[in-house]
Amino acid sequence: MTEIPVMDWHLECSECGATRGPEGVPTVCQCGRPWLVRYPDRVHPVTERAELRRRHGMWRFRSFMPLAPGEMPVTLGEGDTPLLPVPRLGRELGFSNLWIKDEGTNPTGSFKARGLSAAITRATAAGVARFTLPTAGNAGIAAAAYGARAGAEVRVFAPRTTPDTILAQIRNFGAQLELLDGHIGDCGKASRAWAAESGALDLSTLREPYRIEGKKTLGLELSLQLGWKLPDVILYPTGGGTGLIGMWKAFQELKAAGWVEGDMPRMFSVQSSGCAPIVKAFLEGKDSAEPWPDPWTVASGLRVPGPLGDRIVLRVLRESRGGAIAVDDATLSGAAHYGTMLEGIDLSPEGGAAVAAVAALKAEGTIGADACVILFNTGAGWLYRPEAIGQ
Numbered sequence: 001m002t003e004i005p006v007m008d009w010h011l012e013c014s015e016c017g018a019t020r021g022p023e024g025v026p027t028v029c030q031c032g033r034p035w036l037v038r039y040p041d042r043v044h045p046v047t048e049r050a051e052l053r054r055r056h057g058m059w060r061f062r063s064f065m066p067l068a069p070g071e072m073p074v075t076l077g078e079g080d081t082p083l084l085p086v087p088r089l090g091r092e093l094g095f096s097n098l099w100i101k102d103e104g105t106n107p108t109g110s111f112k113a114r115g116l117s118a119a120i121t122r123a124t125a126a127g128v129a130r131f132t133l134p135t136a137g138n139a140g141i142a143a144a145a146y147g148a149r150a151g152a153e154v155r156v157f158a159p160r161t162t163p164d165t166i167l168a169q170i171r172n173f174g175a176q177l178e179l180l181d182g183h184i185g186d187c188g189k190a191s192r193a194w195a196a197e198s199g200a201l202d203l204s205t206l207r208e209p210y211r212i213e214g215k216k217t218l219g220l221e222l223s224l225q226l227g228w229k230l231p232d233v234i235l236y237p238t239g240g241g242t243g244l245i246g247m248w249k250a251f252q253e254l255k256a257a258g259w260v261e262g263d264m265p266r267m268f269s270v271q272s273s274g275c276a277p278i279v280k281a282f283l284e285g286k287d288s289a290e291p292w293p294d295p296w297t298v299a300s301g302l303r304v305p306g307p308l309g310d311r312i313v314l315r316v317l318r319e320s321r322g323g324a325i326a327v328d329d330a331t332l333s334g335a336a337h338y339g340t341m342l343e344g345i346d347l348s349p350e351g352g353a354a355v356a357a358v359a360a361l362k363a364e365g366t367i368g369a370d371a372c373v374i375l376f377n378t379g380a381g382w383l384y385r386p387e388a389i390g391q
Contacts, residue, residue, distance in 0.1 A: 006068055006069070007021075007022045007023075007066070007068050008039065008041050008042065008068070009022055009037050009038060009039045009040075009042075009066055010022060010037075010038055010040070011026055011035040011036065011037060011038070011209055012035065012036050012037075012038050013029035013031060013033055013034075013035060013036075014029075014033050014034050014035070014036050014309075014311070014312050015029065015031055015033035015034075015311065016029060016031045016033065018030070018031070019038075020035075022037075022066070024126060025123060025126050025128060025201060025208075026208065026209055027202070027207055027208055028206075028207055028308075033308075033311070034206040034207070034209065034212075034308060034309060034312070035209040036209065036212065036249065037066055037209055037210070037212070037213055039064070039253075042063065042064075044063060044064070044257035044258075044259065046257075046258060046259060048063065049224075049228060049259060052224060053224075056077075056080060057075065057077050057078060057079045057080055058075070058078045058079030058080075058114055058117065058214065058217045058221070059073050059075060059079070059117075060079070061217050061220045061221075064216070064217075064220060064250070064253060065118065065213055065216075065217075066118065066122055066210055066213050067121070071121075071125060073117060073118075073121040074117060074120045074121045074124060074146055074149050074150045075117055075121075075149075076107035076108070076113065076117070076145060076146065076149060077107055078106050078107055078113040078114055078117050079106070079114060079217055079221060080221070081101065081102055081103050081104075081105045081106060081221070082101075082102050082105060083099055083100075083101050083102075083222065083225040083226070083374075084099060084100050084101075084102060084343070084345060085098070085099055086098050086099065086100050086339075086342075086343045086345070086375075088342050088343060089339055089342050089343050089355070092342070093355075093358060093359050093362055094362050094369050095358075095362065095369055095371070095373055096369060096370050097370065097371065097372045097373065098358070098373050098375070099231075099372070099373065099374050099375070100339075100343070100345055100347075100351070100374075100375045100376075100377055101218070101222060101374055101375070101376050101377065102345055102346075102377045103218075103376065103377060103378050103379060104345075104346055104348065104351075104377055104378075104379050104380030104381065105380075107145065108138070108141045108142045108145045108146075108169070109138065109141065109169070109379055109380040109382075109383050110138035110141070110142065110301075110348075110378055110379035110380065110383070111138075111215070111218065111243055111376070111378045111379065112138045112139045112141070112142035112143075112379075113142045113145075113146075114214040114215055114217055114218065115139075115142070115210075115211035115212070115214035115215045115242055115246075116139065116142035116143050116145075116146045116203070116211065116214065117142075117146055117214055118210045118211060118213045118214030119203055119208055119210040119211045119214065120143075120146045120147060120149075120150050120152070120203075121210070122210045123201050123203075123208070123210075124150045124152060128152070128201045129151075129152045129153065130152060130153045130154075130155075130198060130199065130200040130201065131143060131147055131152055131153070131154045131155070131200055131201050131202075131203050132154070132155045132156075132157070132191045132194050132195050132198070132200040132201070132202055132203065133154075133156060133157070133191055133202065133203035133204055134156075134157045134158070134184050134187030134188040134190070134191045134204055135156055135157070135158050135162070135170075135184065135187065136158075136159070136162065136184045136239060136300045136301050136302075136303050136304060137158070137162050137163060137166040137300045137301060137379075137383070138166065138301055138378075138379050138383070139203075139205070140156040140158055140162075140166070140170045140175070140177075141166060141169045141170055141173065141383075143156060143175065143203055144156060144169075144170045144172075144173035144174060144175035145173045147173075147174075147175065148173050148174050148175075153176075153200075154173075154174075154175040154176070155175065155176045155177075155178065155191075155194060155198075155200065156170050156175045156176070156177050156178065157178045157180060157187035157188075157190045157191045157194070158170070158177065158178070158179055158180070158187060159179070159180060159181075159182060159183055159184060159186075159187060159300075159303075160179045160180060160181055161300075162179075162300055163300060163383065163384045163385075165382070165383050165384065165385060166300075166383050166384075167179070169383070178190065183295050183303055183305055184303060184304055184305070185291065185304075185305050185306055188204055191204060192204070204308075205239075205240035205241075205242055205304075205307070205308060205309070206240065206242060206307075206308045206309045207308065211242050212242050212245055212246045212249065213246070214246070215242045215243045215245070215246030215247070216246035216247065216249050216250040216253075217246075217250070218243055218246060218247050218250070218376075219246065219247035219248070219249070219250030219251050219254075220250045220254070222247070222374065223250070223251070223254055223259070223260055226372075228254075228259055228260050229260065229262070230251060230260055230262060230263070230264065230265050231265050231372040231373065231374045232263075232265060232266065232371040232372045232373065233265060233266045233268065233322075233367055233371050233372070233373045233374070234247065234265045234266070234267050234268065234322075234373075234374045234376070235268045235270055235354045235357055235358050235361075235373070235374070235375050235376065236267065236268065236269060236270060236354070236376050237270045237271075237299070237301065237302060237350035237351070237353050237354055237376060237378050238269040238270060238271055238278055238302070238307075238313065238324075239301045239302050239303065239304035239307065240304050240307045240308070240309060241269070241278070241307050241309045241310070241312070241313040242309065243376070243378070244267060244269060244313055244316060245309055245312050245313060245316060247267070248264075248267060248316045248319075248320065251264055251265065264319075264320055265320060265322075265374075266320050266321050266322040266323075267316055267317055267320040267322040268317070268322045268323050268324065268325060268357065268361065269282070269313060269317055269322075269323075269324040269325075270324075270325055270326075270327070270350075270353045270354050270357040271302050271324070271325075271326045271353070272297035272298075272299050272302045272303075272326060272327065272328070272329060272332060272353060273297075273326040273327065273328045273329075274295060274296045274297040274303075274328070274329060275292050275295035275296065275297050275302055275303050275304065275305055276292065276324075276326035277289035277290060277291065277292040277304075277305060277306065277307065277310065278307065278310060278313055278314065278317075278324050279324040279325060279326045280292075281310065281314055282314060282317055282318075282323065282324035283324065286314070287311060287314060287315075288310050288311050288314070289306070289307065289310035289314070290306075291305045291306035292305035292306070293305075297329055297349075298329050298332075298333060298349050298384075299329070299332060299348070299349035299350045299352075299353055300349075300384075301348070301349075301350045301378060301379060302349075302350060302353065323361075323366065325357045325360060325361060327353055327356040327357055327360065329349075331356045332349055332350075332352040332353040332355075332356050333349060333352060334352070334356075335347075335352040335353070335355040335356035335359070336348065336349055336351055336352025336353075336355065336381060337352070338355070339351070339352065339355045340381060345377060346377075346380050346381040346382060347377050347381050348377060348378060348379040348380060348381045348383070348384060349381075349384060350377070350378045350379060351375070351376070351377030351378060351379070351381070354375040354376055354377070355375060358373060358375055
């Protein structure tokens with residue numbers, strides 16, 4: 001008789017506070033808002049920190065993750081991405097302690113590898129063998145790759161305007177790709193319709209609870225790389241916002257465990273002026289974001305007009321004493337090119353948005369010259385260049 005793994009966590013609604021067990025295949029709360037994973041019985045002695053340095057990859061943090069004893073994750077070796085000092089860029093922008101966390105070195109070329117590894121791990125453990133999701137690009141690649149790794153069927157709905165290199169990668173990993181006119185919101189509707197028709201699990205951002213847990217490792221890993229100290233400021237290119245939410249959750253859990261001390265980082269959401277629902281809501285003092293009409297930006301990962309996690313993201317920005325800023329496409333593209341040439345890091349347009357934003361925040365006095373500042377390059381720049389596939 002097969003022993004059933006003990007799942008020592010539960011789910012808590014991010015909005016109404018309702019709770020439920022992790023059994024089955026959870027989607028969203030009855031109130032329509034995302035679940036967050038809670039681990040009330042887990043204990044993390046500080047001595048465990050030394051052990052983590054002898055492990056590798058995202059799943060080195062399995063004691064903070066939704067993984068039962070003896071379970072094996074669906075993994076391609078994601079995580080352990082470099083945290084790189086950028087002294088030349090820092091001098092140009094007026095910072096003495098500027099860093100870039102380069103998520104483009106993940107197996108599928110972006111930070112999406114973390115979330116999809118965790119989500120597909122839990123779903124396949126529950127018996128799911130068919131997945132669907134909408135994508136602005138990089139999530140589709142990750143879902144296709146991790147679905148292949150798990151031996152599952154994946155259908156991806158993407159805007160027709162998604163960069164060709166990204167679409168080619170989705171096809172290469174064997175996913176069924178459906179191209180639609182419109183934006184990711186339109187693709188989300190199509191994905192949910194397909195889920196209802198086929199029984200596939202919809203892996204849309206925050207419509208299941210475990211992508212956040214994968215993205216949480218961004219904060220866990222960053223803390224480890226900084227010697228269990230927290231930075232002063234984090235600038236995060238924000239589309240759906242799972243990474244920002246996940247990091248804030250990670251820092252709270254590390255604080256509760258006694259692994260880090262001091263002030264929490266100030267979190268800043270960076271968007272394109274062509275699609276900036278979080279920035280608009282933050283500046284207007286609102287608790288939720290209105291869908292952005294006619295979204296467009298070359299930073300396809302930022303082209304999310306109506307993020308489901310808007311209320312959580314806005315809470316994080318305010319609780320952390322951070323903020324939100326939008327930069328235009330010409331500026332973010334120029335910053336990506338400049339930063340790549342100056343530091344040798346293959347910045348995506350989203351990474352360029354973080355560079356442009358930190359320059360603007362420094363110029364207006366919001367961030368000081370001596371602050372420890374982390375910029376996130378959420379994906380590899382080559383994925384956005386058609387010449388990468390010979391076009």
